[in-house]
Amino acid sequence: MESMLAHATDLAIALAMIAGSLLMLVAGIGLVRLPDVYCRMHAAGKACTLGVWLLILAPALHFATTEPFLTVRALAAIVFQALTTPGATYLLAHACYVRGYPVHSGTELDELKDTFPSYPQDRFGQE
Amino acid sequence: MSALVAHTADVCMVVLFLSAALCLYRLVIGPGAADRAVAADALITIVVGMICVLSVRWNSGLYFDAVWILTLIGFLGSAAIARYLAQGRIF
Numbered sequence: 001m002e003s004m005l006a007h008a009t010d011l012a013i014a015l016a017m018i019a020g021s022l023l024m025l026v027a028g029i030g031l032v033r034l035p036d037v038y039c040r041m042h043a044a045g046k047a048c049t050l051g052v053w054l055l056i057l058a059p060a061l062h063f064a065t066t067e068p069f070l071t072v073r074a075l076a077a078i079v080f081q082a083l084t085t086p087g088a089t090y091l092l093a094h095a096c097y098v099r100g101y102p103v104h105s106g107t108e109l110d111e112l113k114d115t116f117p118s119y120p121q122d123r124f125g126q127e
Numbered sequence: 128m129s130a131l132v133a134h135t136a137d138v139c140m141v142v143l144f145l146s147a148a149l150c151l152y153r154l155v156i157g158p159g160a161a162d163r164a165v166a167a168d169a170l171i172t173i174v175v176g177m178i179c180v181l182s183v184r185w186n187s188g189l190y191f192d193a194v195w196i197l198t199l200i201g202f203l204g205s206a207a208i209a210r211y212l213a214q215g216r217i218f
Contacts, residue, residue: 014131017135022142028145
């Protein structure tokens with residue numbers, strides 16, 4: 001019974017590592033292949049976040065019996081990643097739009113087009 | 128640690144190196160500063176994943192604090208670059 005649980009844990013660790021690294025590979029391919037900076041942010045922001053959750057889950061499962069405190073730290077690291085990565089991506093996307101980074105010509109919906117027409121010049125004139 | 132986990136960790140390190148190389152390519156050729164910031168953020172996240180895989184492979188939790196530190200540095204770096212791009216100053 002004990003060894004069956006160990007085998008199941010090993011299988012879960014292996015699956016988490018494989019899925020996480022493949023998601024990281026998807027993020028890398030998207031970062032190279034996608035046309036403009038917003039699309040690249042989409043690839044890096046989402047695939048990298050889910051991939052790193054799964055990759056942190058692997059040591060959390062692996063050290064669950066031997067070092068329980070490390071498991072707690074790993075789960076807290078997952079929460080911390082979930083809080084910070086989307087925030088950083090949002091800040092960067094907002095900064096790109098404000099600075100007028102070009103939007104790909106295939107973009108169908110640009111809801112901020114009327115909101116920020118002359119925002120960067122105003123902003124930079126003040127500083 | 129079973130042989131299954133050890134071999135999977137080796138293969139995963141190769142895949143992670145491949146994605147890190149793709150991120151480095153975008154970091155070098157990226158047309159604007161924001162492309163490079165996005166690529167650097169993704170690269171830091173990939174390094175965090177590498178640390179996790181290696182801590183399983185070496186069966187040691189010694190390097191796990193680096194996960195926290197790199198996450199914090201990645202967020203602060205991206206936020207600082209975004210603020211600099213949007214407002215022309217950081218503080």
